[in-house]
Amino acid sequence: MELNFVSVEGNSKNYKIAVGVLGGLLLLGLICFGTSYAKGHYLFGSSNQIPWGMPIVLAIYFIGLSAGSLILSTLVYVFGQEKYKPIGRMAVLLAIALIFGALIAIAVDLGRPENFWRLFMFFYWNNMTSMFAINGILYGGYFVISIAYLGIILSGNKIWMKRWGCLAIGWAALVHMGTGAIFGFMAAREAWFTPIKPLEFLTAAVTSGVALLIVVLILTMKFTGRDLRKDMVTSLSRLLTIFICILALLIFLDKMTHLYAPERAAVLYSLTGHYAWIFWCLQIGLVVVLPLAILFNKKLRTIKWIFIASVSVVVGVFFERFFLVIPQAGFPQQYYPGHIEGVYGAVGQFAIMPVEMGMSLGIFTMVGLLFLLGLKFLKALPEKTAEELAAAAAKLAPPKTEEAVKTDIPPAGTAGTPPVENKPS
Amino acid sequence: MARWGMVIDLDKCTGCQECTIACKEENNIPHGSPEEQRRRQDPYWHKVIAASEGEYPTAHIEMVPMPCMHCDNPACQMVCPCKATYRRNDGIVMQNFRRCIGCKYCMVACPYGARAYNYKEQEDLPYDRIDPPLRRDLIGNWPFPHRAHGMVEKCTFCFHRIEKALMEGQQIGTEVVPACVEACPAHARTFGDLDDPDSEVAKLLSNRTSITLREAMGTKPKVHYLTK
Numbered sequence: 001m002e003l004n005f006v007s008v009e010g011n012s013k014n015y016k017i018a019v020g021v022l023g024g025l026l027l028l029g030l031i032c033f034g035t036s037y038a039k040g041h042y043l044f045g046s047s048n049q050i051p052w053g054m055p056i057v058l059a060i061y062f063i064g065l066s067a068g069s070l071i072l073s074t075l076v077y078v079f080g081q082e083k084y085k086p087i088g089r090m091a092v093l094l095a096i097a098l099i100f101g102a103l104i105a106i107a108v109d110l111g112r113p114e115n116f117w118r119l120f121m122f123f124y125w126n127n128m129t130s131m132f133a134i135n136g137i138l139y140g141g142y143f144v145i146s147i148a149y150l151g152i153i154l155s156g157n158k159i160w161m162k163r164w165g166c167l168a169i170g171w172a173a174l175v176h177m178g179t180g181a182i183f184g185f186m187a188a189r190e191a192w193f194t195p196i197k198p199l200e201f202l203t204a205a206v207t208s209g210v211a212l213l214i215v216v217l218i219l220t221m222k223f224t225g226r227d228l229r230k231d232m233v234t235s236l237s238r239l240l241t242i243f244i245c246i247l248a249l250l251i252f253l254d255k256m257t258h259l260y261a262p263e264r265a266a267v268l269y270s271l272t273g274h275y276a277w278i279f280w281c282l283q284i285g286l287v288v289v290l291p292l293a294i295l296f297n298k299k300l301r302t303i304k305w306i307f308i309a310s311v312s313v314v315v316g317v318f319f320e321r322f323f324l325v326i327p328q329a330g331f332p333q334q335y336y337p338g339h340i341e342g343v344y345g346a347v348g349q350f351a352i353m354p355v356e357m358g359m360s361l362g363i364f365t366m367v368g369l370l371f372l373l374g375l376k377f378l379k380a381l382p383e384k385t386a387e388e389l390a391a392a393a394a395k396l397a398p399p400k401t402e403e404a405v406k407t408d409i410p411p412a413g414t415a416g417t418p419p420v421e422n423k424p425s
Numbered sequence: 426m427a428r429w430g431m432v433i434d435l436d437k438c439t440g441c442q443e444c445t446i447a448c449k450e451e452n453n454i455p456h457g458s459p460e461e462q463r464r465r466q467d468p469y470w471h472k473v474i475a476a477s478e479g480e481y482p483t484a485h486i487e488m489v490p491m492p493c494m495h496c497d498n499p500a501c502q503m504v505c506p507c508k509a510t511y512r513r514n515d516g517i518v519m520q521n522f523r524r525c526i527g528c529k530y531c532m533v534a535c536p537y538g539a540r541a542y543n544y545k546e547q548e549d550l551p552y553d554r555i556d557p558p559l560r561r562d563l564i565g566n567w568p569f570p571h572r573a574h575g576m577v578e579k580c581t582f583c584f585h586r587i588e589k590a591l592m593e594g595q596q597i598g599t600e601v602v603p604a605c606v607e608a609c610p611a612h613a614r615t616f617g618d619l620d621d622p623d624s625e626v627a628k629l630l631s632n633r634t635s636i637t638l639r640e641a642m643g644t645k646p647k648v649h650y651l652t653k
Contacts, residue, residue: 012559014526016451019461025628039500039545039546039574040525040543040544040545040547040574040575041544041575042461042466042544043543046468046522046529047465047466048468048469048532048538048540048541049466049538049543051466051529051532051533051542052529052533052644070503083511103546105481106593109528110526110527110528110575111526111527111528111529111542111543111574111575112526112573112575112576113579114523115507115524115527116524116526117524118524118526119506119507119526121507125507125508126506126507126508127502127503127505127506127508129503129504130504130506130530131530131571132502132504132506132528132530133506133507136506163580163585167609169461182530186504186533186534187500187534187536187642188500188534188535188536188642189533204452246523265603315442323489329533333536333537334639335474335476335537335538336474336476336489336638337476337478337493338476338477338478338487339476339477339478339487340474340477341474341476342475343462343465344472344474344538345476348465349463349464366428418552
């Protein structure tokens with residue numbers, strides 16, 4: 001199947017409005033970050049008991065989505081599943097935008113962001129027993145590898161596409177297992193401490209990656225007036241079903257391991273305590289129950305319902321991360337036998353603070369903006385077929401309102417450019 | 426090389442919090458507002474927890490003062506990505522403010538909740554430490570003397586007192602002790618060299634039943650508790 005890729009021209013009103021709105025929100029995020037940097041982290045909801053807040057939630061969420069969508073893109077370029085080819089480039093572009101967002105999220109969560117470089121002084125100023133330092137290698141390498149991967153795909157070298165794709169898939173899996181290890185190796189936090197965490201993270205990553213890809217695919221095709229291949233969406237949704245089932249199994253095993261052992265207070269609290277509704281309604285409900293109810297129902301096998309199921313998974317995995325980082329960290333540690341009185345034995349509270357939320361919103365919009373700019377400056381979208389063009393022309397009589405597509409001349413000098421450089425400064 | 430440790434007699438402790446206040450004064454730890462107290466955003470290097478057991482007629486409360494345990498096998502040092510937390514040759518676990526990036530991973534890893542994050546720019550005076558470094562062979566890197574927001578802080582066993590005493594030839598454990606030990610009105614705390622058989626702490630540990638907190642974590646704390 002020969003397929004040409006094009007970029008959107010980005011002259012339509014909708015595109016400009018989208019970029020403008022996202023740019024404005026990004027500015028808001030920057031202002032929030034500046035405030036927190038100048039004033040201190042008391043503007044955040046985190047405390048000495050719940051040390052990590054929204055930026056870390058976003059970081060691991062984005063890393064998951066990024067690793068997931070990169071792994072999926074290798075379906076095309078390594079495993080030769082030609083039917084997924086139209087979304088291959090978009091998946092890689094998305095992976096780069098998301099990992100950039102994740103790195104920024106980690107950086108702005110640091111108390112001294114100007115010391116960010118200290119995370120990357122491997123083996124010299126870094127303590128390599130730290131999971132953070134090891135993940136520094138993984139994240140940095142992943143960023144470079146995925147940009148090079150996009151460059152290779154755009155250049156169209158088939159052999160290197162395959163070789164580099166193999167490297168990328170392995171590295172992406174490592175990246176997310178490493179992220180899981182940050183939490184899973186913490187013996188002091190009872191609810192986090194489980195060897196299954198890296199695998200659970202990896203599965204959640206791939207699940208949310210597939211779901212996000214379906215969402216982005218449907219949205220992009222709709223807004224740029226292309227025809228959506230239904231068989232592609234259905235086969236992706238089948239993949240999604242399998243991953244959701246594996247994820248549900250891993251979550252079940254994780255909780256059961258903790259509940260079976262006599263030291264079960266922390267997990268029991270997270271399943272029945274104040275924040276249990278986040279787990280049951282938002283995590284289990286949105287990631288497992290609702291999507292599976294839709295996907296297993298033959299009558300609902302339409303694009304609209306698959307879209308709803310995918311959105312539900314993407315949102316639900318966010319709350320899975322949220323539940324892990326914030327409520328589960330809030331359970332007090334048992335310093336001494338007995339019931340610990342006062343604040344040191346109380347469950348930690350997390351306040352929703354405007355500055356933190358503004359900053360998180362800014363990180364979200366930055367990822368969206370990078371993706372939009374990537375669509376404009378890189379040839380990531382599949383070309384319209386002759387029939388689609390004809391249908392679009394018939395539907396819209398004045399062709400000027402239609403999103404124009406460059407099919408003949410590629411924009412010179414933009415192929416292979418990492419989208420990071422396209423960020424307006 | 427000495428291996429500094431502390432022994433706290435739970436039988437003598439009354440939970441008066443004098444140690445917490447002395448620590449705040451000595452190390453110039455900022456005082457938080459009630460709102461910050463409620464949100465647990467005020468830094469404490471030392472805390473006293475109350476652990477209760479049983480119901481009313483047979484209820485029992487144990488007051489447990491908790492400084493940093495200065496573990497021989499510190500979980501915080503293991504996870505610090507930037508070598509900001511390090512263990513000195515004499516066993517004191519220190520935080521280098523120059524290197525700390527404020528990732529809070531050590532706070533997640535510490536099983537004793539001994540670490541506190543500095544949530545805002547403090548009005549207080551600079552962190553009171555003697556400058557310049559006295560014994561580089563002993564202490565390794567010299568920590569940044571001024572505190573800024575966005576860094577993790579912790580108990581230092583009042584290392585500045587120890588340094589000074591070593592220089593002036595004073596006896597550590599009898600003449601010079603950390604601020605919390607000095608302040609304790611009930612003489613519940615003893616400080617000294619755990620490796621020195623003649624020291625007060627070594628004698629107490631050999632004569633009385635002692636425990637360390639959360640032994641299952643394998644951190645080997647150097648703060649020991651004498652049981653009632």
